Amino acid sequence: MSWELVSGLETHVELSTNTKIFCGCTTKFGGEPNTNCCPICIGLPGTLPKLNRQVVHYAIMAGLATHCTINNVSKMDRKNYVYPDLPKAYQISQYDKPLCEHGYIQLDNGRKIGITRIHIEEDAGKLVHEHGDTFVDYNRGGVPLIEIVSEPDIRSIAEAREYVEKLQMIMKHIGVSDCKMQEGSLRCDVNISVRPEGSNEFGTRTEIKNMNSFTNMEKAMAYEYDRQIDLLESGGKVTQETLRWNPDEGITTPMRGKEDAHDYRYFREPDLVTIYTTDEEIEAIRQELPELPDARIARYESDFGLPEADAQLLVKYRKIAEYFEAAGEGLANKKTVANFILGQIFRTLVTDEEKENGAVAIPPEYLHDLAKLLEDGKIKMNLAKTTLDKMLETGKPCTDFISEQDMGDIDEDTLRTICQSVVDNNPKAVADFKGGKDKAVKALIGQVMKQTRGKADGRKAEAMMVDMMNDME
Amino acid sequence: MVTREEIENIALLSKLFVAEEELDGLTKEMDQMIAFADTINQATDAGEEFDNINGLQNAFREDEVVPSYPQSEILKNRDGGVDGFFYVAKHK
Structure with a gap:
């Protein structure tokens, strides 16, 4: 039975x-x-x-x-x-x-x-x-x-x-x-x-x-x-x-x-x-009640397009939810902010208690400014990520790590020149790629990023270099 | 009617020792008390319902901390105990 x-x-x-x-x-x-x-x-x-x-x-x-x-x-x-x-x-x-x-x-x-x-x-x-x-x-x-x-x-x-x-x-x-x-x-x-x-x-x-x-x-x-x-x-x-x-x-x-x-x-x-x-x-007293967790989760899903699991994780800790909302204020893409919090920021908040206390090393405004640069296309994700790590380590705003030169796109010609030199200087990776190892291109993209301080559009660079290598004898 | 068993049970719940020879007397006394309460229950025209004879309601205190008593005062009458704790005497 x-x-x-x-x-x-x-x-x-x-x-x-x-x-x-x-x-x-x-x-x-x-x-x-x-x-x-x-x-x-x-x-x-x-x-x-x-x-x-x-x-x-x-x-x-x-x-x-x-x-x-x-x-x-x-x-x-x-x-x-x-x-x-x-x-x-x-x-x-x-x-x-x-x-x-x-x-x-x-x-x-x-x-x-x-x-x-x-x-x-x-x-x-x-x-x-x-x-x-x-x-x-x-x-x-x-x-x-x-x-x-x-x-x-x-x-x-x-x-x-x-x-x-x-x-x-x-x-x-x-x-x-x-x-x-x-x-x-x-x-x-x-x-x-x-x-x-x-x-x-x-x-x-x-x-x-x-x-x-x-x-x-x-x-x-x-x-x-x-x-x-x-x-x-x-x-x-x-x-x-x-x-x-x-x-x-x-x-x-x-x-x-x-x-x-x-x-x-x-x-x-x-x-x-x-x-x-x-x-x-x-x-x-009813009027005084804050938005309840279930309603908040539903709102994050419907209004911000967050996956349910992400919404639940953010709402689990009230102070984190508040941090997320403050950082995301006025941004079109809240998902990026959520990802920063659930990824890099949560890695710095090891215990439940730290998350509970919302003890993030930087105020939400700093995260907002970083996400805004990303949203406006002034910096690329790679640079944003490395910058966020530095910000969390030092508690300083993104402007301390990103200069004017870091912002804005690299024009197509410059990118092409850099890509060409990377391809030219890495015969081994090129040979690996041509030998069928598709992954070899990743190493080359890394080089391009390094030279452009993370400013390059990774996908564009990849496409360029793949073309270049395929054109090679 | 109050029974001897009820008295024994109440004594047990109250952790009171009642000797066998006390039981009958206590049963009778308790019965008289309950009977008195029953007299009150007979009142049928008690008039308007009220739940506090002084007409008080919502007597609240604000949530403000006032200093507690010194530990020595709190423990003044304790029997046994160490390190600021009360001691629970054992049943003999």
Whole structure:
């Protein structure tokens, strides 16, 4: 029998606010343990939370960017559980009135992955386990999160990955989170079940907690998919439970025993008042949203004639997309600019982080000026490429490397004279060419380029020299 | 009616130790509290709906950093722990 994978994700995204959700402590990552704390975020009795306006704003942005309905009336609730990373013994979250509901993310294959809800809540502190002892750092406690809950619409590991990548790209694009999985600012809980291909019923699901990298998520899902199928095919049953992925052993293990079965006893948070958002406020936030990644990719394809893959690569990093648009401003041929960025410039931005930061050695205006010279036919591609390398190396504008003499075409007679002398001075290459080695002409073109400082039209030179050589005895 | 099993479960979730001989008393007390809440539920003409007795809504704070407490203050009441961390006491 063949089995279908069914999966839904709960994605936690840390919001890029300056301060925590209920107090004015900084959200900065790192720092000495328990230094970004106050009586509110370590849950001392008698303190009162006060909701950060920006958290609501960001969550609404996230909802709008994922086609959600924004609820005009929303409230906070207490989710009760006792665990040392949660100093109040309850987490302030949202239960039955989340800020956003009923959205979706569209995958490249056209399938829509439904988003059930997006709600706001506080992060827990960080536990450090050492030699059988447990220590707590509450710096992360109270950092604002949005939890994005998907419908069980995901049907493959590849779809799960694409869904998270799209979410990540959208959240980064609209600036609500940096979504760094390695720093834990984006983490996923994966719900997964299997069912016979063609069935409409859901199987019993398990939940794998806290996936903090794509690799781990894919491996854990593959393992769990196989494990559930093996269980069912050998006549067993899947138990609904929460699992932990053990990357060292490559297995999932149950996280809590039955005695800890979920019973969060949610109730309304009495210390916080209702959140009302008017339609006008929601519209104002919608107007504020930047162009979303999918729209941007589509525009690059239709307006600029970029191939889809190139458009996706540019848009993947918001700052690179902005750089591209700034450099291409006013140019007829944006494709050249895209090629410069994806080729030579990307070679200087090795890590994802460098691309993320848009840390290009030259400002977009410099690239624009170079591309403009090329577009106006003042320089040839060869010269443009070597110049760009020099610019990236030094951070200087193209005018530092291209002189007036470099610009403009070489007239036909001059080119012919140069070609003739190159042919005359390279009997070996000529002989190779005449002996059937077509490639030999490339070496000759190289010589012509060198002598003309890259100004020559390579194709014209090639045609001339081929004619010359064919005319030779 | 609140049952003994419910009390045991609540104790477990709250990580509270309840001795066997305390169970009956606690069950009775909890039952009385719930019964009191039920009295409130009987009210039928509560009038206009409201969700906050003070009529407050949208009480927000601006996203501006205020200095946190010194680490020494935060850790003042900790029991054990090293290097600025709190220590999680073990169950006896």
